[in-house]
Structure formats: structure tokens, C-alpha cells
Amino acid sequence: MKSRKESNKNIRTIRKERLDRGARARSKDLYVLMSYEDIAYVILPRVLPPLILLAFPFIVRDTYWHMVFFLAGYYAVASMSWDLLGGFTGLVSFGHSLFIGFGGYFTAILNVWYGVPIWLSIPIGTLAGAAMGTLIFAPCLRTKGVYFSLVSLVAPLVMVGSILAFAEITGGEEGIYGLENPLTELQWYYIMAGLVLLTFLILRKIAYSNFGLVLQAIRDNEPSVKVSGINPVRYKVTALFISGLFASLVGSLQAHKLSFVGPSYFYLSISVGIITMSVLGGVATIIGPAIGAYILTILTEWLRWLGGLRMLLYGVILLILLNFKPEGIYRYLERTYQTFERQVVEE
Amino acid sequence: MLPILIYGTTLGFTLALIAIGLSLVFGVARIINFAHGAFFAIASYTLYLFFITLNIPLPVSMILALISTATISVVMYIISLSRVRGMELNEMIITLAFTIIVIELLRIYFGPSPLGVPSFMKGGITIAGYVVDMQRIFIVVISIATLAALAFLVKKTRIGIGMRALAQDEDAAMLIGVNREKMCIISLAISAILAGIAGVSVTPIMTASLEGAWYALLNGIAIVILGGLGSLVGSLIAAFIIGYAEIIIATYVSSHLKSIVALIFIIVILILRPSGIMGRHHEIEERV
Structure with missing residues (x-):
């Protein structure tokens, strides 16, 4: 009892004052940049992550970890593109692997069956994949988001079945082997790292432009967008196509890197992984899903002994996060970054 | 022709x-229940657990399977x-x-391969020179009985009236004194039992498999969109359209293309008539 009384007294005398540093920095007195510490405070979080990403192959020379980071980048690009739909437009896609699969398959068909060189097959495959996915989803964009979510869950499951049905084009269960792969592991790493940075910059630009504003308005209140004389369907289709472009680009890169495409490109585990990473990192932040992707991919590599339990891990993470911590890692980091506590002695 | 009709x-x-x-839960509780396929799989596997592993007599283990499915759905809620x-x-x-969690746990406990359950009744009936096994007749009989019971529940009882009130106008229903949380739980449990009855009665034909969960969910979604979200009669009609279409495609074209039927139906209906066969258009604007 006594100790509690004492601690109560302490709380009364020493109070923690919360300061919002970001708000002060934005206000007129830019005292934040008065010292090197404060300059570092502003610059480091913006410069350090891309530097680490680019310098990583020189820090860790193990090729295995380069491959892991390639995979993490693959998921990062896919989940950032998911975020443009799920976070900003309110179209939660449960089948983002549809775009990845289409991108991979179109690239493989072009490269292997028609002998199109790699520098042409990737862009054409990407465009074709995004267009095909948009074509499938476009009919459900006239209604509200729920229909899109329902169809997006169905479509990749159906595609796995139809790949087996059209085995003479798609290679069936075995998939298509022998795509051109002229690059080394390190070059692939840098392509993916560059793509992650580029995707982040482009998607953030889009998400915070006027176009992105309309998308957020569609998410929050679609009738009001219609009232403003804007056709929401056109915006949704455009957002879907942009998002699909990035997703099918990683699909086609992956196809060339592995020299292989198969039904596994369409698997639900990829879509669920993307959703889990986005929710973990923080929805509607663009950078959040990328953070989530790197964390979760490295975590699953560490927990390799889990084997087939990866999906269970995703499910449990999703359930716990959505129930108890739906804000995600990025918003938490942002909050702690912008506030700091100072001990103030009263009296 | 006759086999297509029967199957x-x-x-x-x-x-x-x-x-x-699936449609009931959407209409009453406004939940898009992606766990519906899991209920189907839970019922199949619990039937296997009670009937084969624990050797409990069939009627008892069927009821136990349904009860456990409903319990799990309520716990989830x-x-x-x-x-x-x-x-x-x-x-x-x-x-x-x-x-996903349910499917992975089932995979851990029962293993990835499908599990067979013997037919509930042996033998068959000959209809126009074609032998229909008793299991299929059992499915038809029990489905009709279940649907009749559901119709009675929804049309005549207090619970059903409360559900319909909630589906029509949530605020007004709650003003009158309908307990929304209770109704949501009841409708979820009923939907789990319906999926469970489907799962239990189909298990001897389709075996208890993990793919069954996705199959049920995929077709459930397709039917619900085709029939109109929240419309029970529409779902009934759409179920037969998709059922016959799948059998016809599987017989004459390829069994792999069976699943693409669902997607084609969804896309065509969304282009032609987004509210579904029985859905009214203004409901789309308000609810979905």
C-alpha cells in the first residue's frame, strides 16, 4: 500500500509532457533543425531505409538472403499496389494473385511459345496481364465494393481450374519451363530494390494527387462523388488497372527469374499473404504494406521449420491484428516519431 | 439425359x-461470410471424426457434427x-x-488427403432404367425437409419475423425491440447448420476434403451473386441453374472447366443485371 502511495506522489510531481514535434516543425518556428540531432531526426528516416536496401548486398554477402529480399520486394510491390485498391479506393481484393498470375503466364507464353526476347516480353506481358485482370473485374465495379471482394476471391480459384483445362497452352499442372533468364542473382536483387523504391514513389504520388483524392472519396462516400459530377466507375477502373500493372509486373519478373510459371502463381496463399502484410504494415499508407512485406517475409524465412504452417501463421496474425491492433506498424511508428516525451517536474 | 437430371x-x-x-447471414446480419466454406468442411470432418474414428452411431454423429459446426460459428462471432x-x-x-485457420488446423489434425465415409444407406432405386443410389435420394429428401423447415422458421415464427424485420429495415426493427446481436448470432448459427447439413449429406459422395471448403465457398458466392445478395428465393433458383450448368459442362466438355462456369455466370449477371435474378435494384443502392 505504501509503495503505491509513493508512486502516486511521484506521478503528481513528475509529469510526462507530450510534445508534437511534427506539428512544431510544420509551424513557423523551425527550431527543430537547430542542431545536427534535429537534422538527423528529419533526414534519417527518409534516407536510411532506401540506403540500407541498396547497400544490403554489400552488408550481407550470402546469396540466399539476396533471394529472400527479392521475394520480400516482390511482396512489397504487390502489397503496395494492393493498398491503392484496398486502402485508398475501398476495393478490398482477395485475389491479387490474379494479376500476378496473368502477368507471369502472359510473359511465359510470349517468351517460350513465341520467342519474344526478355526486354519485350516483360512489358507486353505486364500490360496484357493488367488488362486481362481489369477486364475480369470491370463488371463488378458498377456495384459497391462487396461484389468486387466476392468476385476477386472467386476469380483466382477459377483460374487454377481453367489452367488445368487449357493444358496445351498453359502447360497444365507442370506449368511452363524455360523462360529466358540472363541475369545474375545480384542483378535481380537490384532490379527488385529499384522497383520497390520506384513503386513507392509512383504510388504515393498517385495516392496523394487529385486522382487519389477522388479514390478516397469513393471509398468514404460514393454517392457524394456521383453528385459532384464525377463518374466513379471510370476512376475505379483506372485504379484497378494501375494497381494491376504493378502486380503483374512482379509476376512477370518472377516468371523470368525462376524460368517457370505454374498454377502456384494464382494460389490463394499469395493473396492472403499480401493482405496480411498490408494489414500488418498499415492500410492506406502505401509505405506501410512494404514494411509489412519485408517483416513478414523475413519472419517466414526464419520460421522455415514451420513448413506448411505458413498459412496458419498468416491467418492468426490477421485475426489478432484486426481484433486488437488494426492501425498497423507504420501508423504506430509515425505516431512515436512525431511525439516525444519530456519529464517535467511540477512545483 | 437422365443422369444429368439426377446429378x-x-x-x-x-x-x-x-x-x-450465405444469403441469410448477409440479409440479416449484413456480414459477407467468407467462413461459410469452412463450416461445410467442419461438418464433413466432424462427421468423419464422430462416425468413423469414435464409432458413434450415424444419426447421433450427424447431429453432433451439426451442433459442433453451429457452436464453432457462434464462437467465431x-x-x-x-x-x-x-x-x-x-x-x-x-x-x-x-x-484459413480452420482449414490449416483440419490439415494438421486429419492430414491433407480426402477422407471417405461409407454411404448412409445401401442400395438404390431404379428410375427409368437408371439406378439412383440411396445416398442421392437421401440428399434430396433431407434438403427438401430442411428447406421446408427453414421456410416455416422464416415465415411463421417470432425469430423469423424478427430476422425479416432486420433485413427490411434495421433501424425500425431495433426500434420495435428486435435484439440485433441475438438475431445475428441465430442467423449465423442457422446458416452454419444449413452448410453443415449440406456437408454431412454430401460427404459419402464427395469425401471429406479441404478443397471442399473452397468449392462450397466459390459456388456459394457465385449463386448468391446470381440470385441477388440477401434474396433466399433467388439463391434457390440460382443454385439449380449453376448446379445443372456445372453437371452439363462436366459431362460434355471437361470436368476442369466446371469451376469456370461460376465465374462466367457472375460476370454475365453483373453486366446484364447487377442486382441478380431476384434482387430489386434499389436494394443494391442501399445495402451493398
Whole structure:
């Protein structure tokens, strides 16, 4: 009892004052940049992550970890593109692997069956994949988001079945082997790292432009967008196509890197992984899903002994996060970054 | 021709049970329940557990399987869904996560390969020179009985009236004194039991498999969109359309293309008539 009384007294005398540093920095007195510490405070979080990403192959020379980071980048690009739909437009896609699969398959068909060189097959495959996915989803964009979510869950499951049905084009269960792969592991790493940075910059630009504003308005209140004389369907289709472009680009890169495409490109585990990473990192932040992707991919590599339990891990993470911590890692980091506590002695 | 009629009718009834549950939960509780396929799988596997592993007599183990399916659905609602009510996107992601967790746990406990359960009744009846096994007749009979019981529940009882009131106008129903949380739980349990009956009665034909969960969910979604979200009669009609179409495609074209039927139907109906066969257009604007 006594100790509690004492601690109560302490709380009364020493109070923690919360300061919002970001708000002060934005206000007129830019005292934040008065010292090197404060300059570092502003610059480091913006410069350090891309530097680490680019310098990583020189820090860790193990090729295995380069491959892991390639995979993490693959998921990062896919989940950032998911975020443009799920976070900003309110179209939660449960089948983002549809775009990845289409991108991979179109690239493989072009490269292997028609002998199109790699520098042409990737862009054409990407465009074709995004267009095909948009074509499938476009009919459900006239209604509200729920229909899109329902169809997006169905479509990749159906595609796995139809790949087996059209085995003479798609290679069936075995998939298509022998795509051109002229690059080394390190070059692939840098392509993916560059793509992650580029995707982040482009998607953030889009998400915070006027176009992105309309998308957020569609998410929050679609009738009001219609009232403003804007056709929401056109915006949704455009957002879907942009998002699909990035997703099918990683699909086609992956196809060339592995020299292989198969039904596994369409698997639900990829879509669920993307959703889990986005929710973990923080929805509607663009950078959040990328953070989530790197964390979760490295975590699953560490927990390799889990084997087939990866999906269970995703499910449990999703359930716990959505129930108890739906804000995600990025918003938490942002909050702690912008506030700091100072001990103030009263009296 | 006759085999298509027979197989299509059985499949149609099974799919109708699955889809009506999905539609009911959407109409009453406004939840898009992606865990519906998991209920189907839970019922199949618990039937296997009680009937084969524990050797409990068939009628008892069927009832136990249904009870455990309903219990799991209610537990899911209480521990997790009730926390995010009203946040549509989180509800959908949580039910999907729940499906994944259930399927992975079933995979760990029962192993990945499908498990067979013997037919409930041996023999068959000859109709126009074609032998129909008793299991299929059992499916049709029990489905009709279930649907009749459901119709009675929805039309005549207090619970059913409360559900319909909630589906029509949530605020007005709550003003009159309908307990929304209770109705949501009841409708979820009923839908789980419907999916469970489908799962239990189909298990001897289709075996208890993990793919069954996705199959049920995929077709349930297709039927619900085709029939109009929240419309029970529409779901019933759409279930038979999709059931017959799948059997026809599987017989004459390729069994791999069976699943693409669902997607084609969804896309065509969304282009031609987004509210579904029986859905009214203004309902789309308000609810969905």
C-alpha cells in the first residue's frame, strides 16, 4: 500500500509532457533543425531505409538472403499496389494473385511459345496481364465494393481450374519451363530494390494527387462523388488497372527469374499473404504494406521449420491484428516519431 | 439425359443449402461470410471424426457434427466478429482468416488427403432404367425437409419475423425491440447448420476434403451473386441453374472447366443485371 502511495506522489510531481514535434516543425518556428540531432531526426528516416536496401548486398554477402529480399520486394510491390485498391479506393481484393498470375503466364507464353526476347516480353506481358485482370473485374465495379471482394476471391480459384483445362497452352499442372533468364542473382536483387523504391514513389504520388483524392472519396462516400459530377466507375477502373500493372509486373519478373510459371502463381496463399502484410504494415499508407512485406517475409524465412504452417501463421496474425491492433506498424511508428516525451517536474 | 437430371438435382439441392445460408447471414446480419466454406468442411470432418474414428452411431454423429459446426460459428462471432461489427472490410478479412485457420488446423489434425465415409444407406432405386443410389435420394429428401423447415422458421415464427424485420429495415426493427446481436448470432448459427447439413449429406459422395471448403465457398458466392445478395428465393433458383450448368459442362466438355462456369455466370449477371435474378435494384443502392 505504501509503495503505491509513493508512486502516486511521484506521478503528481513528475509529469510526462507530450510534445508534437511534427506539428512544431510544420509551424513557423523551425527550431527543430537547430542542431545536427534535429537534422538527423528529419533526414534519417527518409534516407536510411532506401540506403540500407541498396547497400544490403554489400552488408550481407550470402546469396540466399539476396533471394529472400527479392521475394520480400516482390511482396512489397504487390502489397503496395494492393493498398491503392484496398486502402485508398475501398476495393478490398482477395485475389491479387490474379494479376500476378496473368502477368507471369502472359510473359511465359510470349517468351517460350513465341520467342519474344526478355526486354519485350516483360512489358507486353505486364500490360496484357493488367488488362486481362481489369477486364475480369470491370463488371463488378458498377456495384459497391462487396461484389468486387466476392468476385476477386472467386476469380483466382477459377483460374487454377481453367489452367488445368487449357493444358496445351498453359502447360497444365507442370506449368511452363524455360523462360529466358540472363541475369545474375545480384542483378535481380537490384532490379527488385529499384522497383520497390520506384513503386513507392509512383504510388504515393498517385495516392496523394487529385486522382487519389477522388479514390478516397469513393471509398468514404460514393454517392457524394456521383453528385459532384464525377463518374466513379471510370476512376475505379483506372485504379484497378494501375494497381494491376504493378502486380503483374512482379509476376512477370518472377516468371523470368525462376524460368517457370505454374498454377502456384494464382494460389490463394499469395493473396492472403499480401493482405496480411498490408494489414500488418498499415492500410492506406502505401509505405506501410512494404514494411509489412519485408517483416513478414523475413519472419517466414526464419520460421522455415514451420513448413506448411505458413498459412496458419498468416491467418492468426490477421485475426489478432484486426481484433486488437488494426492501425498497423507504420501508423504506430509515425505516431512515436512525431511525439516525444519530456519529464517535467511540477512545483 | 437422365443422369444429368439426377446429378444436377442433387448438386442443386446441396448448393442451395450452402447458398441460402450465405444469403441469410448477409440479409440479416449484413456480414459477407467468407467462413461459410469452412463450416461445410467442419461438418464433413466432424462427421468423419464422430462416425468413423469414435464409432458413434450415424444419426447421433450427424447431429453432433451439426451442433459442433453451429457452436464453432457462434464462437467465431462472439470472440472475433462482434468486435468489428459495422466495419465491412474487416469483417470480410476476419472471416477469410478464420477459414484459413480452420482449414490449416483440419490439415494438421486429419492430414491433407480426402477422407471417405461409407454411404448412409445401401442400395438404390431404379428410375427409368437408371439406378439412383440411396445416398442421392437421401440428399434430396433431407434438403427438401430442411428447406421446408427453414421456410416455416422464416415465415411463421417470432425469430423469423424478427430476422425479416432486420433485413427490411434495421433501424425500425431495433426500434420495435428486435435484439440485433441475438438475431445475428441465430442467423449465423442457422446458416452454419444449413452448410453443415449440406456437408454431412454430401460427404459419402464427395469425401471429406479441404478443397471442399473452397468449392462450397466459390459456388456459394457465385449463386448468391446470381440470385441477388440477401434474396433466399433467388439463391434457390440460382443454385439449380449453376448446379445443372456445372453437371452439363462436366459431362460434355471437361470436368476442369466446371469451376469456370461460376465465374462466367457472375460476370454475365453483373453486366446484364447487377442486382441478380431476384434482387430489386434499389436494394443494391442501399445495402451493398
